Amino acid sequence: MASSSAPNLWVLFGLSLAGIMLMAKKFKKTIKPDFGAFIHKFELLPPPQPAPPKAPHPLTGLTFAVSDIFDINGYVTGFGCPDWERTHEAASQTSPVVSVLVDGGATCVGKTVVDEMSFGITGENRHYGTPTNPVADSRIPGGSCSGAAVAVAAKLVDFSLGVDTVGGVRQPAGHCGILGFRPSHGAVSHLGIIPVSTSFDTVGWFATDPSILRRVGQVLLQVPLAIQRNPRNIIIADDCFQLSKIPVDRLTQVVIRSTENLFGKQVLKHRNLGDYIALKVPSLKALDSNKSNGDVKFSSLRSLANIMQLLRRHEFSYNHFEWISSTKPALDPLISAQVHERLELSEKDVENFRSVKSELRSALNALLKDDGVLVIPTFSSPPPKVGSKELSSEDYLMSEFSLMGLASMSGCCQVTIPLGLYQNYPVSVSLIARHGGDLFLLDTLQTMHASLLKKADEAGKSKLSDDVVTKEASADIAKEKGNIAFKSKNWQKAIGFYTDAIKLNGNNAAYYNNRAAAYLELRSFIQAEADSTKAIDLDKKNVKAYLRRGTAREMLGYYKEAIEDFKYALVLEPTNKRAAETADRLTKYFP
Known part of the structure; x- marks a missing residue:
């Protein structure tokens, strides 16, 4: 009996092991070779190099991708939505922004995934698939320009283009651990781009190398080169960092140590930005748009976020509500709830909100002047899991928009800078410069980047790193x-x-x-x-x-x-x- 039962046990063991392997294979996340970043692949080749002694094209040898919101001749601009693609014709010409990069020597290799109608902030798209975050594959890549960020983070291209309305470039850059630049509003042409919210839409770009980010900026911004200047004021927005769930020392100490090393302690300043905004933006106080919020500390930042969301919905409705009401596209429930119902603001509301935007720009320009940068966290928490309930919670959205609203509402330029990992997820800070200070901000990034990375690496290995931080320090x-x-x-x-x-x-x-x-x-x-x-x-x-x-x-x-x-x-x-x-x-x- 004993000898006859032994083979049966081995058979049962083999079947069980096979079952476990099959289940593991079933549940293992399948990562596509392109990380799910691309919708269409093609090549737009640059013109031949000019003959010497003329200088070569400034972007020679670089490849890039564009979010599926930019027109490419012969392709339907899909807007992240199959119903939109089905009901629209192919573009008859390429967006000038894309053309100027190709003429500058770069090769465009394809179009990338965006949130449906470029309206979300998660990077998820149930129609085309959610691009896989190369740094944390179970976490969202961030939106709306998720595919463009993933293509750069996965080293599939040297840089990519997106549109930042309320964080569409800055947030996915932070979540994917790469650089992301939102220029001053109006600094780059919007022609050949599907509008989301015109008073916020800004063409932005991603890269991993600050020199590439700057080279792309020189081509797109088309402003005369000036002597590189170092910042004379680096202002840390202390209250903004209180919104962050990441230990403050893990972020601010990196900036402080880098700044002291490069420019000296005298350059550093601290400020509670919400208090400054409440003082310098009287239209915001007059609106009293945050009565229901008991958190006095962040009321100004959250009021800005509320206004930003209302204006974005209003302008989106103006641009697309007729198509939405006639087509009734199948959209993600989170997006559908905001765009299927027309949001109309009174002329007085729009006028008041625009007064807030104008006063905020003046206030930040006065604070930063020509030689200052403001330091804030890029987002409030590490990227949530794909499909998690947190993504639809009001607290999560308000925290994210409270930080994104500063540059979006003021029109100032902002750059996202990765600072390594916290609990195996990417963290970053952002620098904001005055409206029109784009090249100055890119120069500052170029100067500080290596030092920031070094200090971030030291923090990751030191007792201040959350991985080894003592409970007492936390x-x-x-x-x-x-x-x-x-x-x-x-x-x-x-x-x-x-x-x-x-x-x-x-x-x-x-x-x-x-x-x-x-x-x-x-x-x-x-x-x-x-x-x-x-x-x-x-x-x-x-x-x-x-x-x-x-x-x-x-x-x-x-x-x-x-x-x-x-x-x-x-x-x-x-x-x-x-x-x-x-x-x-x-x-x-x-x-």
């Missing part, structure tokens, strides 16, 4: 975020950050003590007493903890215990007037 970062929220009187948010700090390091009295202060502001006296007691257990000489516990106990009616706390605070700090006055008052009424 807890301190959370505490600092809590302190900023506390100063802004956002008590609940402060409690959240202090709680995060306590989870990371539960042996620090300051974290409990700070949370107790926030609980007192919310009149949550039981929680305040408990946190103060914990702080005292950890640090017997913490005067503030005795004062806060005494206050909580007084409000709870534990007067004798409160008196003891205030008297002990006086023992530790005899000159503390608050402790003395409160102890005397309570002793008088409750001897």
Whole structure:
């Protein structure tokens, strides 16, 4: 019996192993040779090189791709939507932007995937497939120009073209770990490009090499070359970095160390941008478009994001609603919900919103002048998983648009710069220069890029890197975020950050003590007493903890215990007037 059953066991084992291998093969993500970036492949060849002594074409030897929103002679511009492609004729001429690059010596090799009607921000397209993010294949590549970013990140081309309306170049550049440039609004021709939202649409480009990004810029911007200038002011928008879920030190410290190394500490400045905007953009305050938002800290940034979304939908409706209503295209539900219903703003609304845009441009131009750059995080969190529910959440969209809205609403130029990986996903920062400061920004990138990469690599290997960061350092970062929220009187948010700090390091009295202060502001006296007691257990000489516990106990009616706390605070700090006055008052009424 034993000998006859052994072969059967081996058969069963073999069948089980085969089943496991088949299931693994089934669930393994299939990555196409071109990473799913391309819709059409072709070649637009440059003209012959000029004879010496004339200089060769500036883009000689480079290849590029274009998003399927640019016209190419003989091809239907698909707009990311099969119904659009089916109902439109092939273009009769090539977009001038593409032509000038080909004439400049580059070879165009194809068209790439965009979100449906170039309206999304995820990079997902259920009709043509979602291009695979070469850096993190389970994560979104970002949109709307996902294919163009992926083609560069996968090294299929040297550079690519996209259109940035509300982040269509900047966000996928950040998600795919490459450079992405959004020039000043109006700096590059829009002819031969399907409009999405005219007052925001800007032709942008991707590359991995800053010198290529700059060479493409020189051809497209068509402005005279000037002497390269270094920035004299590098302003870090501290409040913008509070929107980021990535540790602040992992981003800002890289910029700070690079700046100090290249230009000296005197160049660095810090500013809360939301406060500056609230002060310098009176039209935004007058609109009071963010009454429902309880987060005072970021109300200006979020108000800009709200206005940007309304204007984008309004202008998109103006451009395409008749076709949408007559054709009724099959669109992704997230996009369909926004474009199938016409959004009409009153002339007064449009006028007010445009006043905000104009004032914001003036405010940023005044802040940055000719020699300043503003540093912000490119996005609020690492790229979410493809198809995740997070992509449709209001919190995710608002956080992304709050950062993207600065350049889109002001029309200023912005460049996305990758800074390596955080938890195996790409992270980046962005530099913004004044409207018209495009070459200056490209020059600044050229100067800082190598140093930024070096400092990012050092951060990735140092104790500040999230991969090896101590829990204590992470807890301190959370505490600092809590302190900023506390100063802004956002008590609940402060409690959240202090709680995060306590989870990371539960042996620090300051974290409990700070949370107790926030609980007192919310009149949550039981929680305040408990946190103060914990702080005292950890640090017997913490005067503030005795004062806060005494206050909580007084409000709870534990007067004798409160008196003891205030008297002990006086023992530790005899000159503390608050402790003395409160102890005397309570002793008088409750001897």
